[in-house]
Amino acid sequence: MIDVLSNLDRRWVFAAMFVAVGWPILSGVRFKEEPSEGVRRVFRAIEDLPEGSTVLMALDYDPSSQGELQPMASAFTRHAAERGHKIYFMTLWPAGSPMIERSLRIVEQEYPDYVYGEDYVNLGYAPGLEGAIKAVVDDLRGQFATDARGNSLDSMPLTEGLRNIQNMDLLVNVSAGDPGAKQWVQYAATPHDIAMVTGTTGVQAPSLYPYIPEQLDGVLGAIKAAAEYEQVLSVAYPKFAESVKAQEGLRRMGPQLVAHLLMIGLIVVGNVIYFVERSRGPGGRR
Amino acid sequence: MKRTVPLFLAAATGFVLIVASFVPAAGSWGKYAVDWFNILAALAFVLGGGSLLSQHLKKISDQQAGWGYSLVTVVSFLATLVVGLGKFGVAPPTLHPDKVWAGDYKEAGSGFSWIFDYLYTPLAATMFSILACFVASAAFRAFRAKNVEATILLVTAFIVLLGRTYAAIWIGDQADWLASQVVDPAIWHPYVTGLRLDKLTETIMDVFNTAGTRAIMIGIALGIVSTSLKVLLGVDRSYLGSDDR
Known part of the structure; x- marks a missing residue:
């Protein structure tokens, strides 16, 4: 033998x-999750913001890691929209634009009262790797002349007064590597004291824990944390407990x-x- | 000359970025460097595309081993390029219906979007998923308790593997139930809660892993500073290649 x-x-x-x-x-076997303190910290970072706060949602990943990261991006989007925050989407990855589209579809289909240009906007792909972070931190207009749909930033209420991201209330990053969470911490969150949470792949998460709690408010590491986040969200907002779409992470724990x-x-x-x-x-x- | 100009460019760019970072008055210099980077990166894309085509076309024409894969690469590359640049399936924008080329090549229903959703996405996800099989095979063949260090690693791996699933919660609940049959939970529960596998996993990640990672990060940062200085000062010229002429 x-x-x-x-x-x-x-x-x-x-x-x-x-x-x-x-x-x-x-x-379709499912199991219950017990959210860790780290996941609750990330949840509170979005939950405790006053309604209508500005949230930059940087989705820096591509289809290779969407199985692990899309549930996080979806949960962050739902949570921010549920709280009535103003959401600015962007990505540093060339293949990240379609990932943003998935989150936009959530807003369009589940939050019909959300108006494009007033409550959320898609700034699209910013080339230049970490240099693009420096650019949006100092001079957003130099990086983005229009949004991803070709609308002038001056033509939309959400962006007409936006010159940089230094005054964002929260930076939410979903990251599969470089450029990603580490660069957002180094070039945006730390120098300009912007509150930040991130969701990352399991491989990347250990390298981000040292930034907690001074430079990062919290990290969702891998699909396990995504499932726990969905669990917390379901408890806080029971409508998500009945939605199959809002439980992608939980379904993947089986x-x-x-x-x-x-x-x-x-x-x-x-x-x-x-x-x-x-x-x-x-x-x-x- | 072939080496002096690149050395000068690398040094000048590096020092400009350093000055831009530390001197507020020179803060805008960094922005110009980023603009230059983007221009060069755009040209590099064209060079990269040309290089990819020439390499694989040569492989196909010489019928070298694996030339069929090169054929797939070239066909996929050209098809995606033509569909994207040609804006196949892209509808004119609502505001300007007469401008048929003004639509977004990435919009839902376009040819490029179709390629991305139904070819690139499943292929990329499949490649990533296959890792699970190789990791399992490697763990079976190589993850052995050969010495004390390997045994510690093995035990840690077991705890984290279980702690990242419902198994940890189930085992913890069963252990709690068993212990409560013997002793009043109020007495022992506060002391052993931290020993549940899910809590142990958190401790391993938050304490041991973070301490190790922090040490490595500081070491890497110091290494980057010294290596960067060597490159900027022209001491390390390995990035120019081995040609000394």
Whole structure:
């Protein structure tokens, strides 16, 4: 048995992972979440702002990581709209514009009273990587002559007086890498004392924890935190508890649970093989 | 000359940005540097496109190993370029219905949007998802408790893997129930709550991980300062390539 497992073709491992992820998705199995203090901190950052506060929503990711980050972007958008905040969308990633469109659709479909140009606006893609952050911090008009739809910024109430982002009440960033959360902290939030929260991939989150709480109010790390955020949102706003669309993160925790259990199982089996082979001595098979 | 001019440009740009950052009166210099960066980046896109085409067309014409992939690359590149620049499927804007080319190439229903939504998005997501299979396979074959350090890493990984799922909550609830059968929860609960797997995971991430990451970040920052200075002062010229002529 040990010898069979020791020489197991890796395609069996791939197949097991496929089943571990596929079964919970198809069965729709769901689990409750207990939001951590870190997630509650992020929630309070948006919740405690007075109605009508200005929120810059920087969505710096692309389709590669939308499975992990779109639930966060959607939850942030719903929360900000629910609180009646003024939302400015932008992205530093060339493939980020369609990601913004997904959030815009949420506003358009679920908040029909929200008026484009008065309550929310899509500034679109800002080229220049971290240089673009410096640009919007100092001189937004130099970076964006119009919004993403070609409207002059002077023609919309939300942007006509906007010269830079230094007076934003909150900076919300959803980030899959560079440029992203770290650069927003370094070039915008810290030098200009702008309150900031971020949602990031699990890989990136550990590098952002050192910024809490001075330079970052909170971090949502990976899909687990997205699910917890949806849970807090559902408790605060019960209408989200009945909306399937508002529970994308929660739905993805089923596959995460089974996949993690599989990983643990594989590591345990791998170590059993290792210790059995070690006990047999060099080159010894029985 | 071939090396002096790039060295001078790199040094001048670097020092301009440093001065712009520390001297308020020179703050606008940085903005001009960013404008220059954008112009150069736009030209680099054209160069990159040309380079991609020449590399892959040569591979196809020579029928080198894997030339079929190059064919797919070239066809995909040109098709996306033509559909985007040609604004296929883009409706004229409502305000200017007579200006058929004034619509946004990314608008819903356009050819480019279709390519993005139904080709690029699933392909990119698939590539990222496949990582789960490779990570699982690598963990099975390589994640062994060979020594004390590896064992600590292994135990930490177990805690975090479980702590990131409902399993941690379930295990914690079961442990709570079992313990409450023996001792009054009011006595022990305040002392052991932090030992639940979900709480332990938070502690690992917030304390141990943050301390380690902070140390690494400070080290990296110091390294960046020293490397940048070497580049700006022309001591480190490796970015110019190995040609010494």
